[in-house]
Amino acid sequence: MTDDELLAGVREAFTVLDPVPADVLAAARASIAWLAPSATLAELERDRSARAAAGVRGAANRVLTFASPDGSVEIEVSENGRDRELMGRLVPSMPALVEVRHRDLPPEGITTRAEPAGLFCVPRVPEGLVSLAFRLDDGTTIVTSWIRL
Template identity: 80%
Template sequence: MNDDELIAGVRAAFDALDPVPGEVLAAARAAIAWKAPSATLAELKRDRAARAAAGVRGPAARVLTFACPGGSVEVEVSTNGRDRELTGRLVPSVPALVEVRHRDVPPDGITVRAEPAGLFCVPGVPEGLVSLVFRLEDGTSIVTSWIRL
């Protein structure tokens, strides 16, 4: 018996005795599809909880600030039932394609364009863990760390 036959036997035993749940396989495949190996990571630096401003009507918004070498991403999170609306900007201002990464959303499921001033608005983002990918026109990307909305 060679190594390949041994591994095939072990794999068959695990498939029969303790199969991997379908949702775990789906999450693993989605994680690989979300991979952006050359992207710059923008880490969460500030998370200001939702507070209503004095004298202002309407719901309060949560403000997130992500920072990376050479720039930052500012995001305001508004709640609309179970969904969230993300309004923000890239600093310095650059146009980009904005993609939402979420376990319940397929890759490229929620995308919007950030205008040349770096402003963007993403409606209908489900609550839960979210990360944003900004694909810049020069071919580089910025990825935010994961945050629970």
């Protein structure tokens, strides 16, 4: 038996006895479509959960700040059942196409526009791991790190 035959047998055994779950394969395939090699990464700098004041109805909102060498992104996350609403702004202010990337969404995700003042709102974002891609009018892209909402 050659090394190649042995490895083929081991591969077949794992395929039968411990197959890769379909959702893991789907997430891996989708991640290839999300690649943006020339994008600037905006990493999570601050994650604040405001505490609701005593006697005030509703859940407290979460405030996320992502920082990159090109600027920052501030996002307020509001819960609405299983969905989230994202309201945010780009600093410095600039218009951009905003793409929400999520495992349960198609590769183009949910899109909206950030106005010239840098403000944007994205309603009905499913809970789970999310990343935002900002495609600026000058052709550059800023991508946030992944975060669980």
